[in-house]
Amino acid sequence: MNTDFLTDLRAHARAYADLLRPTALDRDRNPDLAVSSPGCGLPWRTFAGLPAEYNPEPLRVDGRPVLLHSCVERVVVLEELARVDAGAVLALPGPSMSSSVIGDLADDDQRQRFWERITAEPTWTFFAMTEPTHGSDPSGMRTTVRRDGDGFLLNGTKRYIGNAARSRIGIVFARRGAGPLGMVAVLVDTDLPGFTAAPLSTRGVRALQLSELRMAEVPVTEDDILGRHRSATRQGMWAATRTFNRYRPVVSCLALGVAQAAYDLVVTERRGYRVAERHLLTDWEQRLTGTRALVLAAARSADANPGDGTLAAAAKLRATRLAEEITTTAVRLLGPGARWEHPILDKLLRDARAFEFMEGTGNVQRLTLAEGYLQRRLPDVRAA
Amino acid sequence: MTVTVSTPAAATDLARYHTLACTTGVVTALGVLQAETSPGIVPVGPGGHTLLPAAVYAASDRYTTPQGPRPQPYGQKVLDRIVTADGELIAWRVPGGGPDPDTGAAWTAGIAWIRLGLTTRLLEQAAEHLRGRTIAGVVTLHLPMVRGILADAAAGIAEARALLDTDACGTDLHRVHRALDESGRSCLHLFGAAGFLTDGPGGDLHVSELLAETYPPPTDMEAS
Ligand SMILES: Cc1cc2nc3c(=O)[nH]c(=O)nc-3n(C[C@H](O)[C@H](O)[C@H](O)COP(=O)(O)OP(=O)(O)OC[C@H]3O[C@@H](n4cnc5c(N)ncnc54)[C@H](O)[C@@H]3O)c2cc1C
Numbered sequence: 001m002n003t004d005f006l007t008d009l010r011a012h013a014r015a016y017a018d019l020l021r022p023t024a025l026d027r028d029r030n031p032d033l034a035v036s037s038p039g040c041g042l043p044w045r046t047f048a049g050l051p052a053e054y055n056p057e058p059l060r061v062d063g064r065p066v067l068l069h070s071c072v073e074r075v076v077v078l079e080e081l082a083r084v085d086a087g088a089v090l091a092l093p094g095p096s097m098s099s100s101v102i103g104d105l106a107d108d109d110q111r112q113r114f115w116e117r118i119t120a121e122p123t124w125t126f127f128a129m130t131e132p133t134h135g136s137d138p139s140g141m142r143t144t145v146r147r148d149g150d151g152f153l154l155n156g157t158k159r160y161i162g163n164a165a166r167s168r169i170g171i172v173f174a175r176r177g178a179g180p181l182g183m184v185a186v187l188v189d190t191d192l193p194g195f196t197a198a199p200l201s202t203r204g205v206r207a208l209q210l211s212e213l214r215m216a217e218v219p220v221t222e223d224d225i226l227g228r229h230r231s232a233t234r235q236g237m238w239a240a241t242r243t244f245n246r247y248r249p250v251v252s253c254l255a256l257g258v259a260q261a262a263y264d265l266v267v268t269e270r271r272g273y274r275v276a277e278r279h280l281l282t283d284w285e286q287r288l289t290g291t292r293a294l295v296l297a298a299a300r301s302a303d304a305n306p307g308d309g310t311l312a313a314a315a316k317l318r319a320t321r322l323a324e325e326i327t328t329t330a331v332r333l334l335g336p337g338a339r340w341e342h343p344i345l346d347k348l349l350r351d352a353r354a355f356e357f358m359e360g361t362g363n364v365q366r367l368t369l370a371e372g373y374l375q376r377r378l379p380d381v382r383a384a
Numbered sequence: 385m386t387v388t389v390s391t392p393a394a395a396t397d398l399a400r401y402h403t404l405a406c407t408t409g410v411v412t413a414l415g416v417l418q419a420e421t422s423p424g425i426v427p428v429g430p431g432g433h434t435l436l437p438a439a440v441y442a443a444s445d446r447y448t449t450p451q452g453p454r455p456q457p458y459g460q461k462v463l464d465r466i467v468t469a470d471g472e473l474i475a476w477r478v479p480g481g482g483p484d485p486d487t488g489a490a491w492t493a494g495i496a497w498i499r500l501g502l503t504t505r506l507l508e509q510a511a512e513h514l515r516g517r518t519i520a521g522v523v524t525l526h527l528p529m530v531r532g533i534l535a536d537a538a539a540g541i542a543e544a545r546a547l548l549d550t551d552a553c554g555t556d557l558h559r560v561h562r563a564l565d566e567s568g569r570s571c572l573h574l575f576g577a578a579g580f581l582t583d584g585p586g587g588d589l590h591v592s593e594l595l596a597e598t599y600p601p602p603t604d605m606e607a608s
Contacts, residue, residue, distance in 0.1 A: 028385065071460055073441025079477070083587055091560035130577070133517065134517075135576050135577060136576070137518070137519040137520055138520060140520070159577070160577040160580075176485060199449075201581065201582040201583065202580050202581055202582060203582055203586055203590070204580070210577075210580075250484060257506060274561065324569065328565065328569070331593075331597060332597075332600075335431055336429050336430050336432075336433060336597060336599075336600055337429065337432070337433035337463075337470050337597060337598055338431075338597060339594070339597060340433060340463040340464060342476070343432070343499075353572060354580065356572075356573055357576060357577045361573065361576065362573060363527075363530070363533075365531045366529065367529075
């Protein structure tokens with residue numbers, strides 16, 4: 001994908017992003033609006049990353065359809081949308097992170113079931129890994145799927161799961177045996193007996209509506225186990241890792257969009273700077289450019305090899321820190337009581353703090369990046 | 385706008401607000417600070433905002449302005465209501481309000497001590513939270529990288545305390561606030577997603593940040 005095309009793609013996305021603007025604060029106050037108005041003003045099918053046969057109205061840029069299947073396309077488009085409302089991007093109906101797991105693990109029947117289910121009408125999905133006692137440590141996972149006659153029973157609690165309380169289908173990671181290979185991905189319909197989901201109230205990205213899932217003897221069948229036709233090493237943990245590698249650049253682009261929005265707001269609202277403030281703005285401008293280049297490089301790397309998350313970890317570290325720093329300092333630059341005088345800045349600051357945790361905390365990214373560096377997976381290290 | 389900086393009470397007196405915020409809560413600490421520095425008068429920040437317990441408004445008939453206290457007007461706009469563990473805080477916009485030349489410095493120093501108390505409490509809670517969690521069988525609090533974040537947070541608190549113990553006032557208080565901001569964000573990182581919940585431990589940090597934004601110390605130009 002050449003630079004001209006990406007520039008045009010960005011311009012298209014920017015025009016669409018304006019559709020989110022009038023309702024961004026309303027959604028922040030009332031996350032249910034993301035459901036009563038699916039897509040939050042955007043044509044949701046266009047931005048959901050659906051397969052071509054389910055997407056009659058794809059974005060068209062320079063005469064060609066853009067299906068948002070590649071990580072590169074996603075980070076360019078979603079950064080522009082996040083510049084207006086990161087919560088809305090995360091609250092779009094559609095496959096979200098589940099599509100990666102479906103792509104890697106589902107057989108033909110499961111694929112058809114998933115896509116038909118979520119494209120008939122606006123449908124949210126979830127990706128449930130985190131548990132109340134274990135977030136960064138999937139090896140401590142307690143949710144189990146155990147054999148019961150011809151089928152299985154699913155038991156456990158998942159916490160901080162985006163969109164789950166409004167979803168009708170999603171993926172639950174559960175333990176079927178010991179060790180990393182014992183983890184499987186289960187495709188779960190939320191109307192099954194024993195399955196409940198309740199929203200949690202969060203400080204930021206409120207439209208995403210994090211939720212807690214409880215599963216008590218939920219009956220599932222062999223048909224619900226993703227990867228059943230795959231080898232023992234190509235199961236839940238393998239697919240989850242590839243999903244994180246593909247979506248960390250996406251989380252990074254959302255953080256970048258929020259950082260850029262806070263910078264834009266300061267430039268628009270502030271009149272007259274001291275010398276030190278001018279230097280600060282120049283520094284931000286340069287860091288935004290540097291981080292954007294890193295996010296794009298991470299997206300290219302994820303497209304080329306989703307098995308490697310080294311650059312994705314670097315991008316997420318940088319983008320997350322930048323979003324936190326710019327939003328926090330912007331509050332000071334806009335004067336006393338800035339969060340009340342500029343409610344959108346208050347929202348940006350709260351949203352910016354989500355990214356530290358999504359798809360692995362900063363420390364988890366540091367560990368991944370250090371390991372990748374030592375394994376000589378970064379481009380400059382390979383060349384040396 | 386010109387704010388005359390009067391000498392605030394000594395650090396040994398003000399340290400009580402830290403203890404109150406840390407042990408009882410922000411509403412109690414603000415109530416005592418107001419009763420002792422500005423009785424009967426609503427303290428207003430330099431942007432014309434307040435963030436105070438309801439009882440403080442009820443017990444006051446005047447508000448601070450750079451020209452001295454004025455009778456409290458009616459119909460101030462409520463900007464925010466924040467529920468904390470020891471009561472509710474209400475934010476108002478008070479047109480024409482601002483720090484009082486006589487009591488402003490004592491109030492601003494007290495706010496810094498209260499923030500120190502809130503941040504101290506936050507870090508203690510974060511350590512406690514991680515003492516009860518494990519990563520691959522190891523207590524999360526014992527992981528070296530986690531200790532690194534904890535140490536950064538503790539260093540910020542120690543710097544703020546050291547500055548406040550020197551009776552920091554005026555522009556030195558800015559550094560106190562920045563050190564506490566950094567420590568607060570480190571604490572948030574330590575909590576994981578639990579700190580991102582509305583009713584989670586992030587509440588103390590939210591209030592602490594809003595206090596700094598509502599009642600910032602005077603800038604270089606104002607203080608001179
Ligand atoms: C907005 C948002 C959306 C989310 N969406 C989803 C979702 O859709 N699906 C889902 O499954 N989860 C989701 N999560 C949860 C997220 O993945 C977890 O919060 C994250 O993995 C961290 O887990 P934790 O919160 O339990 O923190 P913990 O794992 O308890 O971490 C606490 C602290 O320990 C540190 N730490 C942990 N492990 C290590 C280590 N090995 N070395 C050094 N330091 C370490 C962390 O950096 C942190 O500072 C979401 C969270 C948020 C905030």
